[in-house]
């Protein structure tokens with residue numbers, strides 16, 4: 001990472017060709033080798049969860065991906081720690097994600113986020129996500145309702161599953177950042193300042209800072225050359241005056 005002040009120690013959010021339909025451009029090896037070139041000590045491979053019909057990882061490929069990761073882990077064990085994660089999707093407003101119990105053995109870590117285009121599990125959830133959230137800006141009651149249920153769904157998953165990190169909180173649909181941050185703090189879940197998307201934004205970082213929650217920066221790279229690129233996220237951190245010691249994968253140089 002070309003930043004004179006801070007050093008990125010880990011990238012917890014990168015995509016590969018296993019995010020299908022050409023959504024992710026590079027191989028796992030290419031992401032790993034790029035991270036090594038940049039001196040990053042840990043990389044997570046986090047393709048989209050299988051509930052996303054366009055970009056989601058194919059369940060059938062999970063054993064192959066696990067084997068590929070384990071081989072690279074061995075090959076590069078002196079240089080970098082490689083972690084197989086996933087960017088799971090929230091798939092309904094009762095608090096479900098798109099990871100089945102039998103998938104869990106393949107993943108070391110589960111990141112979680114809202115994504116458009118997922119198969120919502122029931123009509124009501126589809127309606128809230130796609131219709132109510134769209135019209136929320138025109139009506140305060142609808143807006144308040146959407147923020148409440150968007151937040152409730154994430155919190156329910158955090159409480160019931162083993163979630164590592166919330167990707168781009170506030171992107172796609174609005175959430176109550178302060179309430180989410182309190183729960184993330186309690187359950188030791190990281191809140192991501194995403195470089196590829198604009199959330200957490202400066203205002204949201206300031207909200208979350210009122211709690212003791214931990215933050216990370218994530219490249220959300222969809223091609224190898226973007227691995228470790230977090231300059232826009234750092235800009236927001238500085239604007240929000242967030243203490244860099246609270247960002248778990250940044251160090252002072």
Ligand SMILES: [Zn+2]
Pocket residue numbers: 087113115167168
């Ligand atoms: Zn995402």
Ligand SMILES: [Zn+2]
Pocket residue numbers: 013015087167220
């Ligand atoms: Zn992503």
